[in-house]
Amino acid sequence: MDTSQMTHIQDEFDVSLETVEDARSLQDLKVRYLGKKGRVTGLMKEMKNLSNEERPAYGQKVNELRRNIEASIEEKSAEIEAAALEERLKNETIDVTLPGRKFNIGSQHPISRIIEDIEDFFIGLGYEIQEGYEVETDYYNFEALNLPKSHPARDMQDTFYISEEILLRTHTSPVQARVLEDRKGKEAVKIICPGKVYRRDSDDATHSHQFTQIEGLVVDKNIHMSDLKGTLELFAKEIFGTEREIRLRPSFFPFTEPSVEVDISCFKCKGAGCNVCKQSGWIEILGAGMVHPNVLRMAGYDPDEYSGFAFGMGPDRVAMLRYGIEDIRHLYTNDLRFINQFKQTEDGGENVESI
Ligand code: DAH
Secondary structure, three states, X not given: OOOXXXXXXXXXXXXXXXXXXXXXXXXXXXXXXXXXOOHHHHHHHHHHHOOOOHHHHHHHHHHHHHHHHHHHHHHHHHHHHHHHHHHXXXXXXXXXXXXXXXXXXXXXXXXXXXXXXXXXXXXXXXXXXXXXXXXXXXXXXXXXXXXXXXXXXXXXXXXXXXXXXXXXXXXXHHHHHHHHHHOOOOOOEEEEEXXXXXXXXXXXXXXXXXXXXXXXXXXXXXXXXXXXHHHHHHHHHHHHOOOXXXXXXXXXXXXXXXXXXXXXXXXXXXXXXXXXXXOOOEXXXXXXXXXXXXXHHHOOOOOOOOEEEEEEEOHHHHHHHHHOOOOHHHHOOOOXXXXXXXXXXXXXXXXXXXX
8 A cells, every 4th residue: 555645645734734824724725635625535535446455554544644634724723713812812902001081071051951940840830841833823823822913012023934824933822822722622731831932133142033932821710810920939939049029010912911021039139239130129030921811712712611821931031140141142152161161060060150
């Protein structure tokens, strides 16, 4: 039996194995020697041409060769894997001494904060929060609120019209009309409606073409002016401090009768007179009144059975008063130097001096 061929194959394999550096070329080498058409497999196929005497010794030799080659491949494979692991560990090393990356933590916008505070207060009194549409129809923004077309009181609110019938809402009051209509003249209503509103004003320190409002509406049987006054008194104490008092002055809104303007006693000078209250001791904070019978009627409520109160206030103004902000435009220009002053402290408190 000539075993020189086998020795030759083994030698050649050994040389090739030396050059193998990765799993892929190792696999190629394996196929070349042990695969279906591999060289060792070829030797095994030769067996059938041998005599019975020659076969066992030959078989033994070929098997030995195959086992050698298999063992070498396995060993190499383990080496390659170990090297790859080593390399990966080296690349993934974390240097725990490196300084961390600094995250910029955002803060709540002062208006959002005020709106949330006001919402919390009214939710505590059992109010629901309702949102309407910023793009409204003339009907809900005006007509359903007792402001028919060409009513002079429409002049109080310079309006961005999109078409004759569609506009950007000038106040959050249309939500009143929509909710009343939805409840079909039967159910009681107790809602507040925060949201953005728009007016065709030239922007200056106290005017912005877009600002925010919170509307409130309570409709039920036996709702009186005293309910309105009690609610707003509690509100003033909650938002502006427990010593605050309120006063109601007669006013006019087409959707309420009677209508009032509501002032709070000045939180800065406590009534003595200062720059915040313009020396009067009082600060105007909202408009309110008893829901006009026409508004109830148009939404399907019987004014002889139901009555209600409504109010509208500006969170922008509350924020300006609370934080001493002198120009409403600061609230809308998103200058980080301004907004960052309202970062909350770790315990959830405020780091700006507030009332
Ligand atoms: N909608 C009024 C405005 O924008 C504010 C207002 C006043 C709302 C009296 C009311 C109210 O609900 O009763 O000027």
